[in-house]
Amino acid sequence: MRGGAWLRAALVLGAQLRALWLAAAVEVHTAKEVVAVNGTNQRLKCTFSSSSPVSQQLSVSWNFQPEDLSSHEPVFYYLKEPYKPPSGRFKERVTWDGNIERNDVSIIIWNLQPSDNGTFTCQVTNWPDVYGTIGEVRLRVVQKVNFSEIHFLAVAIGSASVLMVIVVTAVIVCRQRRRRARDKRLQAADTER
Numbered sequence: 165m166r167g168g169a170w171l172r173a174a175l176v177l178g179a180q181l182r183a184l185w186l187a188a189a190v191e192v193h194t195a196k197e198v199v200a201v202n203g204t205n206q207r208l209k210c211t212f213s214s215s216s217p218v219s220q221q222l223s224v225s226w227n228f229q230p231e232d233l234s235s236h237e238p239v240f241y242y243l244k245e246p247y248k249p250p251s252g253r254f255k256e257r258v259t260w261d262g263n264i265e266r267n268d269v270s271i272i273i274w275n276l277q278p279s280d281n282g283t284f285t286c287q288v289t290n291w292p293d294v295y296g297t298i299g300e301v302r303l304r305v306v307q308k309v310n311f312s313e314i315h316f317l318a319v320a321i322g323s324a325s326v327l328m329v330i331v332v333t334a335v336i337v338c339r340q341r342r343r344r345a346r347d348k349r350l351q352a353a354d355t356e357r
Contacts (some may be wrong), residue, residue, distance in 0.1 A: 190214045190288050190296030198301055200276050201308045207261055208301050209270045210286035213291045220244065221291040224262070224269040228254070230282040239284065240271050276305045291303065 191213045200206040208226075225240035239254045241247045246260035254273065262269040269288060273280065286299040 190290050191294045192286055192288050192297045192299035194286055194299035194301045196300070196302065197304065199304045199306060202276060202278060202305050203308065204276055205272055205274045206276055206303070207270055207272045208269075208284055208303070209303075210262075210288075211300075212267050212269060212288040212290070212296075214267075214288075214290040214296075216290055216293050218267070219291045221289075222264060223289050225270055225285075225287045226258075227282075227285045227287075228282055229285070230279070236285075239273075242269065262271050273303075276295055278305050280305050280308070346347075 170195070172316075179249050193211045193213075195209060198206060198208065210226075216340050222243075224240075226238045226239040226241070228239050230237075237250055237254070240249065240258050242260065242262070242264075248258060257274045259272050259274070261272045269286060281304055282302075284301045284303060286301070288296065
Protein backbone atom coordinates (compact mmCIF):
# COMPACT_ATOMS: atom_id res chain seq x y z
CA MET A 165 0.00 0.00 0.00
CA ARG A 166 1.12 3.48 -0.68
CA GLY A 167 1.49 6.11 2.05
CA GLY A 168 -1.79 7.87 1.14
CA ALA A 169 -3.80 4.64 1.45
CA TRP A 170 -2.38 3.95 4.91
CA LEU A 171 -3.22 7.45 6.02
CA ARG A 172 -6.82 7.16 4.76
CA ALA A 173 -7.25 3.75 6.43
CA ALA A 174 -5.89 5.13 9.72
CA LEU A 175 -8.24 8.14 9.56
CA VAL A 176 -11.28 5.92 8.83
CA LEU A 177 -10.37 3.54 11.65
CA GLY A 178 -9.81 6.45 14.02
CA ALA A 179 -13.19 7.95 13.15
CA GLN A 180 -14.92 4.60 13.73
CA LEU A 181 -13.19 4.10 17.07
CA ARG A 182 -14.14 7.63 18.12
CA ALA A 183 -17.78 6.98 17.14
CA LEU A 184 -17.77 3.77 19.17
CA TRP A 185 -16.22 5.56 22.14
CA LEU A 186 -18.86 8.32 21.98
CA ALA A 187 -21.68 5.76 21.81
CA ALA A 188 -20.66 3.88 24.94
CA ALA A 189 -23.23 1.53 26.39
CA VAL A 190 -25.52 2.04 29.35
CA GLU A 191 -25.07 -0.60 32.06
CA VAL A 192 -28.24 -1.65 33.89
CA HIS A 193 -28.13 -3.33 37.32
CA THR A 194 -30.97 -5.31 38.94
CA ALA A 195 -31.49 -8.05 41.49
CA LYS A 196 -31.58 -11.38 39.69
CA GLU A 197 -34.46 -12.81 41.72
CA VAL A 198 -37.01 -11.38 44.14
CA VAL A 199 -39.42 -13.37 46.30
CA ALA A 200 -42.54 -11.61 47.61
CA VAL A 201 -45.67 -12.65 49.50
CA ASN A 202 -49.04 -12.73 47.75
CA GLY A 203 -51.04 -9.55 48.38
CA THR A 204 -48.04 -7.39 49.30
CA ASN A 205 -46.21 -4.63 47.42
CA GLN A 206 -42.70 -5.09 46.02
CA ARG A 207 -40.11 -2.58 44.86
CA LEU A 208 -38.28 -3.77 41.76
CA LYS A 209 -34.94 -2.01 41.96
CA CYS A 210 -33.15 -1.00 38.77
CA THR A 211 -30.12 1.29 38.60
CA PHE A 212 -27.92 2.28 35.69
CA SER A 213 -24.55 3.75 34.88
CA SER A 214 -23.71 5.73 31.77
CA SER A 215 -20.58 7.33 30.40
CA SER A 216 -22.68 10.39 29.52
CA PRO A 217 -24.45 12.75 31.91
CA VAL A 218 -28.17 12.12 32.34
CA SER A 219 -29.86 13.73 29.37
CA GLN A 220 -33.36 15.09 28.79
CA GLN A 221 -33.80 12.22 26.32
CA LEU A 222 -33.28 9.51 28.96
CA SER A 223 -35.96 6.86 28.64
CA VAL A 224 -36.83 3.82 30.73
CA SER A 225 -38.94 0.85 29.67
CA TRP A 226 -40.18 -1.84 32.06
CA ASN A 227 -41.71 -4.96 30.47
CA PHE A 228 -43.03 -8.26 31.80
CA GLN A 229 -42.71 -11.84 30.50
CA PRO A 230 -45.08 -14.24 32.34
CA GLU A 231 -43.83 -17.68 33.37
CA ASP A 232 -45.99 -19.31 30.69
CA LEU A 233 -43.84 -17.41 28.14
CA SER A 234 -46.83 -15.73 26.55
CA SER A 235 -46.21 -12.35 24.93
CA HIS A 236 -44.32 -9.52 26.65
CA GLU A 237 -46.47 -6.92 28.35
CA PRO A 238 -45.55 -3.28 28.93
CA VAL A 239 -45.40 -2.38 32.61
CA PHE A 240 -44.09 1.18 32.79
CA TYR A 241 -42.44 3.88 30.68
CA TYR A 242 -40.45 6.98 31.58
CA LEU A 243 -39.47 9.86 29.29
CA LYS A 244 -39.07 13.20 31.11
CA GLU A 245 -41.85 11.98 33.41
CA PRO A 246 -43.38 8.64 34.45
CA TYR A 247 -46.17 7.11 32.34
CA LYS A 248 -48.38 4.42 33.85
CA PRO A 249 -49.77 1.74 31.56
CA PRO A 250 -53.22 2.66 30.21
CA SER A 251 -54.36 -0.98 30.24
CA GLY A 252 -53.25 -4.50 31.13
CA ARG A 253 -52.62 -6.41 34.33
CA PHE A 254 -50.46 -3.64 35.83
CA LYS A 255 -52.87 -0.76 35.24
CA GLU A 256 -53.35 1.02 38.60
CA ARG A 257 -50.86 -1.41 40.20
CA VAL A 258 -47.49 0.14 39.33
CA THR A 259 -45.87 3.37 40.49
CA TRP A 260 -42.58 5.11 39.81
CA ASP A 261 -40.12 4.88 42.70
CA GLY A 262 -36.96 6.02 40.95
CA ASN A 263 -34.73 9.07 41.10
CA ILE A 264 -33.11 9.88 37.77
CA GLU A 265 -30.49 12.14 39.39
CA ARG A 266 -29.30 9.14 41.41
CA ASN A 267 -29.43 6.79 38.39
CA ASP A 268 -32.33 4.90 39.99
CA VAL A 269 -35.24 3.85 37.74
CA SER A 270 -37.07 1.54 40.16
CA ILE A 271 -40.81 0.84 40.28
CA ILE A 272 -43.24 -0.61 42.84
CA ILE A 273 -45.77 -3.30 41.94
CA TRP A 274 -48.82 -3.20 44.23
CA ASN A 275 -50.99 -6.09 45.45
CA LEU A 276 -48.89 -8.93 44.03
CA GLN A 277 -50.70 -11.99 42.71
CA PRO A 278 -49.48 -15.44 41.63
CA SER A 279 -50.15 -14.40 38.02
CA ASP A 280 -47.32 -11.85 38.47
CA ASN A 281 -44.74 -14.66 38.54
CA GLY A 282 -42.33 -14.08 35.70
CA THR A 283 -39.46 -11.92 34.49
CA PHE A 284 -39.46 -8.13 34.52
CA THR A 285 -37.00 -6.32 32.26
CA CYS A 286 -35.63 -2.83 32.76
CA GLN A 287 -34.09 -1.03 29.77
CA VAL A 288 -32.48 2.42 29.91
CA THR A 289 -31.31 4.63 27.05
CA ASN A 290 -29.43 7.86 27.77
CA TRP A 291 -28.54 9.75 24.61
CA PRO A 292 -25.92 9.34 23.18
CA ASP A 293 -25.64 6.03 25.11
CA VAL A 294 -28.42 4.25 23.27
CA TYR A 295 -27.13 0.70 23.53
CA GLY A 296 -26.57 -1.33 26.63
CA THR A 297 -27.56 -4.19 28.84
CA ILE A 298 -31.13 -4.99 29.78
CA GLY A 299 -31.70 -5.71 33.47
CA GLU A 300 -33.82 -8.74 34.36
CA VAL A 301 -35.61 -9.47 37.63
CA ARG A 302 -37.32 -12.81 38.15
CA LEU A 303 -40.27 -12.33 40.51
CA ARG A 304 -41.68 -15.23 42.51
CA VAL A 305 -44.93 -14.58 44.38
CA VAL A 306 -45.45 -17.07 47.21
CA GLN A 307 -48.60 -17.80 49.15
CA LYS A 308 -48.54 -16.55 52.69
CA VAL A 309 -49.45 -18.96 55.43
CA ASN A 310 -51.90 -17.63 57.97
CA PHE A 311 -49.96 -16.81 61.16
CA SER A 312 -52.58 -18.50 63.37
CA GLU A 313 -52.06 -21.79 61.50
CA ILE A 314 -48.29 -21.63 61.99
CA HIS A 315 -48.76 -20.61 65.62
CA PHE A 316 -51.22 -23.46 66.24
CA LEU A 317 -48.90 -26.00 64.62
CA ALA A 318 -45.88 -24.81 66.62
CA VAL A 319 -47.84 -24.92 69.89
CA ALA A 320 -49.17 -28.40 69.12
CA ILE A 321 -45.73 -29.82 68.27
CA GLY A 322 -44.10 -28.08 71.23
CA SER A 323 -46.77 -29.30 73.66
CA ALA A 324 -46.55 -32.87 72.39
CA SER A 325 -42.75 -32.81 72.72
CA VAL A 326 -42.88 -31.45 76.29
CA LEU A 327 -45.54 -34.00 77.25
CA MET A 328 -43.43 -36.83 75.81
CA VAL A 329 -40.36 -35.68 77.77
CA ILE A 330 -42.42 -35.52 81.01
CA VAL A 331 -43.85 -39.04 80.49
CA VAL A 332 -40.43 -40.55 79.72
CA THR A 333 -38.88 -38.82 82.75
CA ALA A 334 -41.71 -40.02 85.02
CA VAL A 335 -41.32 -43.63 83.81
CA ILE A 336 -37.54 -43.57 84.42
CA VAL A 337 -37.94 -42.05 87.91
CA CYS A 338 -40.61 -44.63 88.87
CA ARG A 339 -38.44 -47.54 87.70
CA GLN A 340 -35.44 -46.26 89.65
CA ARG A 341 -37.53 -45.88 92.85
CA ARG A 342 -38.97 -49.39 92.48
CA ARG A 343 -35.47 -50.78 91.92
CA ARG A 344 -34.13 -49.00 95.05
CA ALA A 345 -37.08 -50.17 97.12
CA ARG A 346 -36.60 -53.75 95.92
CA ASP A 347 -32.85 -53.57 96.62
CA LYS A 348 -33.55 -52.32 100.20
CA ARG A 349 -36.03 -55.16 100.81
CA LEU A 350 -33.49 -57.72 99.58
CA GLN A 351 -30.80 -56.22 101.81
CA ALA A 352 -33.17 -56.21 104.79
CA ALA A 353 -34.11 -59.87 104.15
CA ASP A 354 -30.43 -60.82 103.88
CA THR A 355 -29.56 -59.12 107.16
CA GLU A 356 -32.44 -60.90 108.96
CA ARG A 357 -31.19 -64.29 107.84
